[in-house]
Amino acid sequence: MKKKVKLIIVLVAITLLLPIKASAVTLGEYEAAVEKYTKELQEKEAKIARGKEEIAAVKKTIAETEEKIASTEREVEALQAEIERCDREIKKKDAESKKIMEYYQIENGNNAYLEYVFGATSITDMIYRMSVAEQLTDYNDKVMKELKQLIETNKKKKAELKQKQEELNALKKKLESEKERIEEEVSGVEGTVPSTKGQIELYQKRVNYYRSRGCSSNDIIGVTCDVPPKVTPSSGGNVSAGAVIGENGFRFPVNGGRISWGYGGGHRGVDITRGCGTPIYAVAPGTVYYVGNGLDVYGAYMVLVVHNVNGQLVFSQYAHVQPGIPVYVGQPVDTNTIVAYMGSTGYSTGCHLHLEMSRYYGWAYNGTYYQYINNIISPWNYVPSPY
Numbered sequence: 141m142k143k144k145v146k147l148i149i150v151l152v153a154i155t156l157l158l159p160i161k162a163s164a165v166t167l168g169e170y171e172a173a174v175e176k177y178t179k180e181l182q183e184k185e186a187k188i189a190r191g192k193e194e195i196a197a198v199k200k201t202i203a204e205t206e207e208k209i210a211s212t213e214r215e216v217e218a219l220q221a222e223i224e225r226c227d228r229e230i231k232k233k234d235a236e237s238k239k240i241m242e243y244y245q246i247e248n249g250n251n252a253y254l255e256y257v258f259g260a261t262s263i264t265d266m267i268y269r270m271s272v273a274e275q276l277t278d279y280n281d282k283v284m285k286e287l288k289q290l291i292e293t294n295k296k297k298k299a300e301l302k303q304k305q306e307e308l309n310a311l312k313k314k315l316e317s318e319k320e321r322i323e324e325e326v327s328g329v330e331g332t333v334p335s336t337k338g339q340i341e342l343y344q345k346r347v348n349y350y351r352s353r354g355c356s357s358n359d360i361i362g363v364t365c366d367v368p369p370k371v372t373p374s375s376g377g378n379v380s381a382g383a384v385i386g387e388n389g390f391r392f393p394v395n396g397g398r399i400s401w402g403y404g405g406g407h408r409g410v411d412i413t414r415g416c417g418t419p420i421y422a423v424a425p426g427t428v429y430y431v432g433n434g435l436d437v438y439g440a441y442m443v444l445v446v447h448n449v450n451g452q453l454v455f456s457q458y459a460h461v462q463p464g465i466p467v468y469v470g471q472p473v474d475t476n477t478i479v480a481y482m483g484s485t486g487y488s489t490g491c492h493l494h495l496e497m498s499r500y501y502g503w504a505y506n507g508t509y510y511q512y513i514n515n516i517i518s519p520w521n522y523v524p525s526p527y
């Protein structure tokens with residue numbers, strides 16, 4: 141009875157510990173990530189399309205408003221022309237009236253009475269002349285009054301139109317800022333599309349790869365499917381001369397060479413130099429799962445290998461290597477396999493190997509980059525030093 145209780149406690153403890161230690165990433169999680177980012181992309185594309193429709197609609201309203209402003213301007217100009225015409229007409233009538241008076245006065249002197257005294261053919265003639273002049277000037281006065289009224293009306297109309305124009309200009313300004321706002325929003329969303337597409341591509345690539353390795357949705361990558369070959373003390377096979385092999389089955393990746401930069405103090409790996417083109421061997425048996433220069437931001441060529449140490453995943457990275465990489469993704473390797481040749485690709489000033497290692501989480505294998513970074517270990521935890 142006591143033994144059973146102990147066993148249960150131990151099992152509970154193991155169960156509690158496992159999720160922390162195990163890299164329990166299923167293929168299904170990658171599939172879900174593809175789905176999630178695909179949905180995100182669709183939403184973004186729909187938002188962009190909606191935004192573009194809105195922009196088109198606002199642009200149309202702006203054009204219509206501009207047309208209204210222009211037609212109002214034409215009306216204002218027409219009214220102004222009318223006002224000027226009336227002004228001219230008034231001046232003309234005024235001049236006419238003056239002329240009539242002048243004519244009357246010049247012909248008759250300054251005094252109508254004198255005309256009568258010195259020259260008028262008759263008093264009737266004089267009265268007639270006076271009344272005609274008066275009628276004409278009266279008529280002109282009437283016309284001028286009407287014209288003045290018309291000017292007043294037109295000025296009022298013009299002021300109303302100017303007011304309308306101001307309102308239209310304000311509306312146009314508002315529409316333009318609205319258009320700018322939507323354009324900014326759209327370009328903001330557009331700016332995030334490439335990264336979403338990148339995420340889809342990244343996870344889709346992994347899904348395709350692990351499916352090709354026989355994994356199904358519920359499989360834990362590297363644990364229940366695509367399990368790397370086990371590293372054992374005798375798993376290295378025939379090893380080339382000059383190789384430094386540890387008791388755990390790991391080896392130093394280069395025959396000879398020297399350490400040009402050690403692990404730690406911001407350096408995530410160990411730098412080894414031995415001249416350009418020096419063969420680099422896998423530090424232990426495992427499976428190649430990445431080859432290329434697409435992961436590193438500086439474009440360094442690298443080979444990534446996953447190892448199985450008593451069921452626990454350990455990862456090794458060989459960086460700055462030459463572009464001609466002799467291994468392929470999915471290839472099983474051992475300590476006698478040349479995985480790369482020493483180079484100086486990426487952020488590097490000379491030929492060297494940057495060897496980087498992690499536990500539980502591998503870069504672009506399972507989990508995120510940050511999970512990987514947080515699980516980086518000193519290569520000396522596994523790899524024997526020749527010095």
Ligand SMILES: [Zn+2]
Nearest residue numbers: 409410411494
């Ligand atoms: Zn380095």
